[in-house]
Amino acid sequence: MTRLVRLLRALGLALACLLVLPLSSWTATGAASPARASVTIPILPALDVDPDIAAFYRERAYRPVWVQDGLLRPEAARLEALVRGTANSPALRTALDAAAGGNRHWLTRADLLLSQAYIAWVRAHHRAPAANAIRYIDAGLAPAPRRADDLLRELAEAPSFTRHFDEMERINPVFAGLTRALANFHGDAAQRRLLEANIERARAIPARPSGRYILVDAASARLWMIEDGRIRDTMRVIVGKPAMPTPQLAGLIRYAALNPYWNLPPDLIRQRARGGAAAIRAERLEVLSDWSPQARRLDPSQVDWRAVAAGRRFVNLRQTPGAHNMMGRIKFMLPNDLGVYLHDTPLRGLFAGADRRQSSGCVRVEDAGRLERWLFRGRPPRPSGAPEQRVDLPEPVPVYIAYFTALPSQDGVAFLPDVYARDGVSAVSRRPRQTRSA
Structure with missing residues (x-):
């Protein structure tokens, strides 16, 4: 030494x-x-x-x-x-x-x-x-x-020190906006603590001054497409119900599946089983022996649905592709063991509602075509008509699914309901939906 x-x-x-x-x-x-x-x-x-x-x-x-x-x-x-x-x-x-x-x-x-x-x-x-x-x-x-x-x-090679400093200070749009809001905030101490807690959450999304990524906020049920550190587009999304909350995760969208199946999660399989074979056929669900590629098709009338509903028998249910399919015409795949991804939906009316906590945990996007064009850099793939047609993206795109109960707004900061009870702070029970920061 x-x-x-x-x-x-x-x-x-x-x-x-x-x-x-x-x-x-x-x-x-x-x-x-x-x-x-x-x-x-x-x-x-x-x-x-x-x-x-x-x-x-x-x-x-x-x-x-x-x-x-x-x-x-x-x-x-x-x-x-x-x-x-x-x-x-x-x-x-x-x-x-x-x-x-x-x-x-x-x-x-x-x-x-x-x-x-x-x-x-x-x-x-x-x-x-x-x-x-x-x-x-x-x-x-x-x-x-x-x-x-x-x-x-990186600093020494930057064409402009000033622009480089700006990029290093920004980190991500949520962090930048909330930091500015905190500097001008004149609310009570509990809201200040809530604002600081959300700034900490924003730190979980690292700076990406170049390149593209998607940010999904489950609390506000909104998605942002971010490119070179700037928001390029935004849309509403449907997220998980309070009983089936959308998890906070980050992964890479690697490919899209056109004309997809909907593979039901185990809890929904047990739920659908209560309606018996008639309900299975009405929803155009196929019954498979298991989740492997070698799974056999089963006749719904030959399955003991009471045993399935009780958890004594296991089968796989998937909805056939088409206009009726809950995945819509495309799903954006970020391989993960939670089975969470972004996808289209035929239930368009849900996006107009005030409460967009309606899914089983996945993220339904308001305009799948717009997101598809952005992910494929303006050259969306042509569907072949085959089920589960896999099309790789030009390059993997990160997606961050986060949870913010305070977001930057035109008035400074917007406070949102803690729909999943994740705040863990003694926030105001009657806090306003929006408050001015100055």
Whole structure:
């Protein structure tokens, strides 16, 4: 460890020399030329530099990040304001003040301190929530810490520091909107705690400044299509009943199934079994021996439906494709063991209702065609007419199914009923549906 500290301190000194002395004052071996031997370098306490930060500077031949044309970039002041009050902010403030006149040694010190402060701020701002209820089905969808050198490399290569800062502050539209609302909120303490709790929930959806993803909010029963950090489109959805709530999960939509079957979950199979063979035929349900690809078709009249309803006998029920099918004409598949996905529906009238908690846990979308066109980048697949026609997306698209009882609105923030009783905070029992934040 002592050797590492000496190495890092030597690095800090080397950085100072490279900025204090012009290139012409160094010989091929790195020694100062006689003409500049009298240059005095101020002695200040050595900086302990993170190894990844040191590797980043070494990779770029110790060129500064925050210095442009001999002066600190304007974004340095923005960063200092963001980290003001932290443990390293007094040292940073001192270095920024001293570097304002263009002193190369202080510019070097300020550059290193700014990079360290930037990494600390990014990691704190993008941290995962303390309590996260979202289940991540696929790898790479959860918030995760990133290497310091990768973060600095992205910053240094950004065409605009200002736009890059904007992207790093935003994280996702819900987090950005609720954070702004909290800064201007003048409601009571209980609503403030509820707002803070929803900001924590929003942290579960990591920043994706480029690319596309879908956000479904079960509390408001709404879906957003997000591209390059911006909301491109939105629509209403139908979500699970209070007794069959839509789970919070994140996965990848990998393909669409055209002309799909509806495979009933076990609880609905037992429910349908109470009506006997006549009810099974009326709903155009096929009876299969099991859930495997080799399952045999069974005659409904030969099944002991009382045993099925009681849970003593197991069969698989699926609804045949067509206009009557509860999946509609398309379902968007994100493979998961919960059997939850997004799909079309023939029950169009439900979207006009105030209460859109009507499904068995899956998410029914208001305009499946619009979502299909977006997922397939404007080139939706042609149906062949075959059941369960699988069509892979051009690339997998993440979908986050979350739960927000506070959302950004034109008036600041909208508070929503806790339909699934997930808040777990002493929120106001008579809270308004909407309140102004300013």
